[in-house]
Amino acid sequence: MYLKPCSEISEAGRAADPADPFDETGPRRMLQRVGEGRHLFMEGDEAHHVYEVQSGMLRLSRVLENGRRQVVAFGLPGDVIGFPEGDFHHTDCDAISDAVVSVHRKSALEVCVDPALHQRLTKAALREICAMQDHFMMLSSKSAAEKVAAFLLSLAERIGEPSARGLRINIGMRRVDIADFLGLTTETVCRTFTQFRVDGLIVLETAHLAIITDLAGLRARAEPE
Amino acid sequence: MYLKPCSEISEAGRAADPADPFDETGPRRMLQRVGEGRHLFMEGDEAHHVYEVQSGMLRLSRVLENGRRQVVAFGLPGDVIGFPEGDFHHTDCDAISDAVVSVHRKSALEVCVDPALHQRLTKAALREICAMQDHFMMLSSKSAAEKVAAFLLSLAERIGEPSARGLRINIGMRRVDIADFLGLTTETVCRTFTQFRVDGLIVLETAHLAIITDLAGLRARAEPE
DNA sequence: CGCATCGTTGATCAATTTCAATGCCGGTGG
DNA sequence: CCACCGGCATTGAAATTGATCAACGATGCG
DSSP states (O other): OOSOOHHHHTTTTBOOOTTSOEESSOTTOEEEEEOTTOEEEOTTOBOOEEEEEEEEEEEEEEEOTTSOEEEEEEEOTTOEEOOOBTTBOOSEEEEEEEEEEEEEEGGGGTSOSSHHHHHHHHHHHHHHHHHHHHHHHHHHOSSHHHHHHHHHHHHHHHHOEEOSSSEEEEOOSOHHHHHHHHTOOHHHHHHHHHHHHHTTSEEEEETTEEEESOHHHHHHHTSOO | OOSOOHHHHTTTTBOOOTTSOEESSOTTOEEEEEOTTOEEEOTTOBOOEEEEEEEEEEEEEEEOTTSOEEEEEEEOTTOEEOOOBTTBOOSEEEEEEEEEEEEEEGGGGTSOSSHHHHHHHHHHHHHHHHHHHHHHHHHHOSSHHHHHHHHHHHHHHHHOEEOSSSEEEEOOSOHHHHHHHHTOOHHHHHHHHHHHHHTTSEEEEETTEEEESOHHHHHHHTSOO
């Protein structure tokens, strides 16, 4: 069982209501903290806001009745999350690590009272569509090695930091999140990490701190043959 | 090889330029025909328009260098397709069957000169995001049977017509399209159709005309266990 | 009628899932 | 301070599934 049933989480697991966000830079910038493990919203919730991730990492996922889970996306700083469909959210969203998001009324997507914000959100929606198409390519990649390599590379592109030994990645999510994101099992993700490690493509300082030591080699693994 | 290389298609495979669409109901409604097999746009093309499908069926896909293909979505009547990212299209789009689309300037997504249209397109973009999340669930479904069942059900929901023997579906796309949409091979799609047929869930009048004779049974196959 | 394209079926094989056990680490309480 | 516990990561062996390779059938078109 990946997630507790909704009833158990109830209000306890929720982040504080955005009605009382802490406010850093004036009314234009309503911020909200989301503690690790807390839900920002859940599938079926009425959608009042969209969110821009400022810091931390969030996880967007859908859960099937039987407990199977698909991680739809990870929300990293700069991402806009919580695009509604109709008046409801269609995914769960919870924080993998303590996060701060800025809150915008959903209506900012529809009407042009704040043209700059509106355009930013619209562009984000289009970027999201494109990113999801990229994700399709990852999901349909036939082999586990291709998926995991592509995943690491996309993560490196977003949050990789150059270091002495190579590109350093702070992998915030757990193996099961990666597995559910890529349509694999945790075991397969693990084995693939190990394979990359013994092949000298990456170094795992800890399970969540990876260094890409052979970028070209990893890129090669992201493609067939 | 699924698709001819770009060079072979060149301009010959393209639909007529939208600069000269036929016009049925005045300037607000610029229509464009896309003959079967013709491309509406290709990955990397500069994006000037977005399109609303009026009739026919289109296919949105991405092709990897090695010829592997992922069908990102099918464009059915009512769908809006061609959402750009930056100034470019990030998928190919071609017609599976003769299609008619109405053409809107890309800018209609950004500025609110025509609020009704703008809102319609924005809603379509959000719907698209949600639909892609549904597609993720299908792609990550572990078994081929689940994928194909879910695919048939979603198709039935969109274009199914009640008939004496059950819900009738005109499957416009070929097996290879379904396979590339679901991350399977044509052989596996075939075998799964056959399995559903011998199990009495569907009847195949022709390869492209299916009737769901046991909706509940098919729904059961779309889920694990 | 023959060719080309697509759909179907069969047999084999490789890959990943599954099931199971062990290791690792941080937190907690005696 | 140390032992224990729970969650997560890792590894191993077996079982299942879908890909692959190959052949054949159906259908439409010149």
